[in-house]
Amino acid sequence: MFDKSTWIKLPRNVLVGHGVLDQLGEAVDELYLSGRPLVVTSPTPNELAGDRVTAQFAADDPATVVVETASFESIERVIDTAEREDAGYLIALGGGKPIDIAKMASDHLNLGFVAVPTAASHDGIVSGRSSIPEGDSRHSVAADPPLAVVADTEILARAPWELTTAGCADIISNYTAVKDWRLANRLKNVEYSEYAGALSELTAEMLVESADSIKKGHEESAWIVVKALVSSGVAMSIASSSRPASGAEHLFSHQLDRIAPGQAIHGHQVGVGSIMTEYLHSGAKGQWSDIRDALASIDAPTTADELGISDELVVEALTTAHTIRDRYTILGDGITEEAAIEVATRTGVI
Numbered sequence: 001m002f003d004k005s006t007w008i009k010l011p012r013n014v015l016v017g018h019g020v021l022d023q024l025g026e027a028v029d030e031l032y033l034s035g036r037p038l039v040v041t042s043p044t045p046n047e048l049a050g051d052r053v054t055a056q057f058a059a060d061d062p063a064t065v066v067v068e069t070a071s072f073e074s075i076e077r078v079i080d081t082a083e084r085e086d087a088g089y090l091i092a093l094g095g096g097k098p099i100d101i102a103k104m105a106s107d108h109l110n111l112g113f114v115a116v117p118t119a120a121s122h123d124g125i126v127s128g129r130s131s132i133p134e135g136d137s138r139h140s141v142a143a144d145p146p147l148a149v150v151a152d153t154e155i156l157a158r159a160p161w162e163l164t165t166a167g168c169a170d171i172i173s174n175y176t177a178v179k180d181w182r183l184a185n186r187l188k189n190v191e192y193s194e195y196a197g198a199l200s201e202l203t204a205e206m207l208v209e210s211a212d213s214i215k216k217g218h219e220e221s222a223w224i225v226v227k228a229l230v231s232s233g234v235a236m237s238i239a240s241s242s243r244p245a246s247g248a249e250h251l252f253s254h255q256l257d258r259i260a261p262g263q264a265i266h267g268h269q270v271g272v273g274s275i276m277t278e279y280l281h282s283g284a285k286g287q288w289s290d291i292r293d294a295l296a297s298i299d300a301p302t303t304a305d306e307l308g309i310s311d312e313l314v315v316e317a318l319t320t321a322h323t324i325r326d327r328y329t330i331l332g333d334g335i336t337e338e339a340a341i342e343v344a345t346r347t348g349v350i
Helices: 020-029 043-055 072-084 096-109 161-172 174-188 194-213 219-239 248-259 266-285 288-297 311-323 337-346
Strands: 013-017 036-041 063-066 087-094 113-117 129-134 137-142 148-152
Touching: 013 020, 013 219, 020 043, 020 087, 020 113, 020 148, 036 043, 036 072, 036 096, 043 063, 043 087, 063 072, 072 087, 072 096, 087 096, 096 113, 096 129, 148 219, 161 174, 161 194, 161 219, 161 266, 161 288, 174 194, 174 248, 174 266, 194 219, 194 288, 248 266, 248 311, 266 288, 266 337, 311 337
Parallel strands: 013 148, 036 063, 036 087, 087 113, 113 148
Antiparallel strands: 129 137
16 A cells, blocks of 8 residues: 655745845735744844835834844744744844744744845755754754745845855755765665755756856846755755755765864855765766866865865865764765875865
8 A cells, every 4th residue: 555645845935036125025925924023134134134124014013133143042042032022923034044043943933934035155045954053063953944935136146255156066066965865775775856856956957057157246147046046945845855955065064164163164165075075976087077167167165275174174074074964975984084085186175
């Protein structure tokens, strides 16, 4: 008897384009949310667009909470504020911090939330996953995706360029994430979704093929990148897992966060990690050089020096990344220091 089932949670509305921030109120009306909105934001996004957001909900007396860091303490603060202000739903305005925090808080409160990204730096703007640092580690936690996403390309194009290139690198790394997922399916019988895997790969290919047209300050570039981030987040929602977009390259990045905290941006780290893990998957004739060239064309780092991290730390992270979590990847139960040095040297990372 067939008894398999799945529950795919996706945003109801995704609004992307020039000036769409001013349609946020209309997008929320279509969700039939009620009550007082709580805007969760951080200092810079609040200065940039906070008034434009709250003005659209003046009749509902919106409240605002400004968070400085992504942490479980910040999540608790948002939860306490939402309960005190009797919030009916949350609006996350900003980059990774406000969106991840609002996602976790809304899940705890059983309230809907809407994502309003101001930087195209990661695929968490749509996915049902939050990444929250704690001490020297980072927790990837399941939570409901936003009910709607309103991504204004005019604002995204003005974001710091390094955040946009980090978002690009995060998407490009889907190449190796899906290869790790298939490997885990073959060797460990990890459940694999052909649909989610194909969508994730297609998203990476789309970005690589468009890499030459992604330029600093160009609104069309923001359009390309945010659509790719949305697609990647949808793939994770379909899979009910971060597997379509997170493999050994993400373990490498998370380990760098432990041993060299604050030295480089997450997206840039996974981009460099994907160069090396693609080499481990396919050898010298694999796509690692295509990944490297695509990253270089958008001014994303491709070497340890460009990340601002020593060669020794790259090797240490590569040899110990498998300890981060119980997720089977091309790193298996760990690779030797000699193997790490060889892959990092042959790919030009060190």
